[in-house]
Amino acid sequence: MQFNNFSSQPEEHSERNAQGMTVVLFGATGDLAKRKLFPALYNLYLENKMPEAFSVVGLGRTPYTDDVFQTKVEQSLRTYSRRTVEEEGLHQFLSSFRYCTFDATETTSYVKLNGLIEQREQELEIPENRLFYLSVAPGLIDVITSNLNTSGVSQTSGWKRLIVEKPFGSDLASARELNQKLRIAFHEDEIYRIDHYLGKPMVQNLETLILVNPVLDSLFNHELIANVQITASETVGVETRAAYYDHAGAIRDMVQNHMLQLVMMTALHLPKKAQPEEIRSKKVEIMEALRPIQGENLQTDLIRAQYGEGDLFGIDVPAYREEPGVPHSSMNDTYIAARLFIDNEFWKGIPFYIRTGKRLDKKSTRIVFEFKERPAQLEDYRPEGLAPNLLILEISPNESISLQVNMKDPSANKFKPSTITFTTNSSNQPEAYELLLHDAMLGNATFFANWKEVELSWQWIQPLLEAFEENQLPLVTYAAGSTGPKEAKQLLANDHANWW
Ligand SMILES: NC(=O)C1=CN([C@@H]2O[C@H](COP(=O)(O)OP(=O)(O)OC[C@H]3O[C@@H](n4cnc5c(N)ncnc54)[C@H](OP(=O)(O)O)[C@@H]3O)[C@@H](O)[C@H]2O)C=CC1
Numbered sequence: 001m002q003f004n005n006f007s008s009q010p011e012e013h014s015e016r017n018a019q020g021m022t023v024v025l026f027g028a029t030g031d032l033a034k035r036k037l038f039p040a041l042y043n044l045y046l047e048n049k050m051p052e053a054f055s056v057v058g059l060g061r062t063p064y065t066d067d068v069f070q071t072k073v074e075q076s077l078r079t080y081s082r083r084t085v086e087e088e089g090l091h092q093f094l095s096s097f098r099y100c101t102f103d104a105t106e107t108t109s110y111v112k113l114n115g116l117i118e119q120r121e122q123e124l125e126i127p128e129n130r131l132f133y134l135s136v137a138p139g140l141i142d143v144i145t146s147n148l149n150t151s152g153v154s155q156t157s158g159w160k161r162l163i164v165e166k167p168f169g170s171d172l173a174s175a176r177e178l179n180q181k182l183r184i185a186f187h188e189d190e191i192y193r194i195d196h197y198l199g200k201p202m203v204q205n206l207e208t209l210i211l212v213n214p215v216l217d218s219l220f221n222h223e224l225i226a227n228v229q230i231t232a233s234e235t236v237g238v239e240t241r242a243a244y245y246d247h248a249g250a251i252r253d254m255v256q257n258h259m260l261q262l263v264m265m266t267a268l269h270l271p272k273k274a275q276p277e278e279i280r281s282k283k284v285e286i287m288e289a290l291r292p293i294q295g296e297n298l299q300t301d302l303i304r305a306q307y308g309e310g311d312l313f314g315i316d317v318p319a320y321r322e323e324p325g326v327p328h329s330s331m332n333d334t335y336i337a338a339r340l341f342i343d344n345e346f347w348k349g350i351p352f353y354i355r356t357g358k359r360l361d362k363k364s365t366r367i368v369f370e371f372k373e374r375p376a377q378l379e380d381y382r383p384e385g386l387a388p389n390l391l392i393l394e395i396s397p398n399e400s401i402s403l404q405v406n407m408k409d410p411s412a413n414k415f416k417p418s419t420i421t422f423t424t425n426s427s428n429q430p431e432a433y434e435l436l437l438h439d440a441m442l443g444n445a446t447f448f449a450n451w452k453e454v455e456l457s458w459q460w461i462q463p464l465l466e467a468f469e470e471n472q473l474p475l476v477t478y479a480a481g482s483t484g485p486k487e488a489k490q491l492l493a494n495d496h497a498n499w500w
Pocket residue numbers: 026027028029030031032033059060061062102103104105134135136137138140165166167
């Protein structure tokens with residue numbers, strides 16, 4: 001568990017990897033490597049969280065030399081690292097990088113790769129600890145893992161771990177098939193399925209925050225909570241990703257993974273500091289208790305929408321169907337809102353409202369707990385202006401905890417809501433990829449999605465995908481730059497609630 005912002009205690013994971021290791025990066029010439037992974041490795045290096053001796057082997061079909069590759073890595077750090085590049089030590093960091101021109105579909109590539117990894121392990125006198133990071137298109141995951149196995153690259157005398165990027169399958173059947181293939185070469189506890197929302201510091205700190213703040217803990221009371229709202233709103237549109245996104249939609253791109261992971265993390269509510277295994281089994285219990293949305297609830301509990309043209313920050317932006325690469329007749333969802341119920345003792349009867357969408361009015365990921373009014377106390381005293389008490393956990397882009405309370409307006413017999421916000425104003429937060437890479441290096445899979453969670457998420461989503469396919473649910477429209485479709489507002493209005 002990280003204590004990045006909210007505690008003066010040392011980080012539990014701040015110990016350095018004592019043993020050396022090799023990071024084998026498939027997709028080293030790609031966008032994710034450039035924007036996130038090289039800067040993450042560099043920031044870990046600056047914080048002394050990399051082993052004293054380590055090797056990074058980058059792979060791709062593009063024919064780079066080691067020098068060109070190291071220059072690309074350096075450019076990525078100068079452009080994307082959250083920390084300013086320090087000239088001292090930079091050369092040493094870059095000298096850990098080697099490049100191997102590699103086609104994942106050719107068996108000879110793996111022989112070459114094996115030779116390079118072994119050569120570096122001998123030069124650096126490091127054990128055969130190998131972290132394979134698959135930052136490639138989903139279609140290559142299967143061929144890479146099976147070749148890693150048959151070529152012997154993944155048969156090491158040290159540990160081996162496999163980090164797999166999203167998307168993990170495109171439906172229940174394909175996710176199961178992919179998992180079976182991975183399991184031929186790797187054990188479940190060697191597979192690290194990345195969900196970068198689990199790497200966001202506020203999400204990683206959630207359990208700890210509640211434990212160290214008895215005031216917050218006391219609010220986790222079934223009698224007090226009226227509803228929970230989880231929002232992940234984005235201002236960006238589909239950008240250049242139409243080829244992927246028009247098949248995935250918000251349902252696969254955000255709900256199946258990030259949103260359901262946030263539901264699990266929010267609903268966990270552990271009364272004591274838990275071991276990684278307890279956290280993961282508790283998450284599975286939450287998913288098992290998540291009531292399916294089916295039958296007539298499909299019409300009442302789920303909103304599916306697509307953005308039309310609109311105005312974002314004063315600039316005209318096109319409708320989704322006018323975006324480059326998107327078919328004019330696309331029926332793809334760019335927004336989903338839903339009302340969920342977790343049928344366990346604690347959350348019984350307390351709705352979880354979730355919503356996520358592109359091209360909304362602001363970028364914000366947050367969890368809001370709305371508290372019930374106390375009708376008994378207020379029966380004969382009901383002043384004007386009361387609003388529900390709220391606990392707001394802002395996850396990104398800025399982290400904060402806010403509490404909305406009712407304050408008396410001294411000039412009138414009226415109340416008005418007032419919010420107090422706690423924040424550390426830290427502008428130099430660790431990136432999700434940094435925290436997750438570090439965890440994987442240490443063999444801590446707490447903040448990675450295990451297979452059971454992924455399978456249950458797809459199982460929960462599958463009927464929705466089928467209903468979308470059969471057009472059982474209307475695809476409504478919202479204006480780009482707005483707060484979302486009116487139908488999503490109505491979803492809460494039906495329960496006499498509002499989105500916060
Ligand atoms: N970019 C992002 O922000 C995010 C990406 N992801 C996921 O990360 C993964 C990578 O994404 P991204 O970096 O954007 O993708 P890119 O298309 O930018 O990169 C793909 C990489 O795969 C390599 N590659 C393609 N075919 C082969 C092959 N036959 N053999 C060896 N290497 C090959 C390419 O190298 P070359 O052409 O040199 O062969 C390139 O390095 C995807 O699964 C994506 O869904 C997840 C979240 C965010």
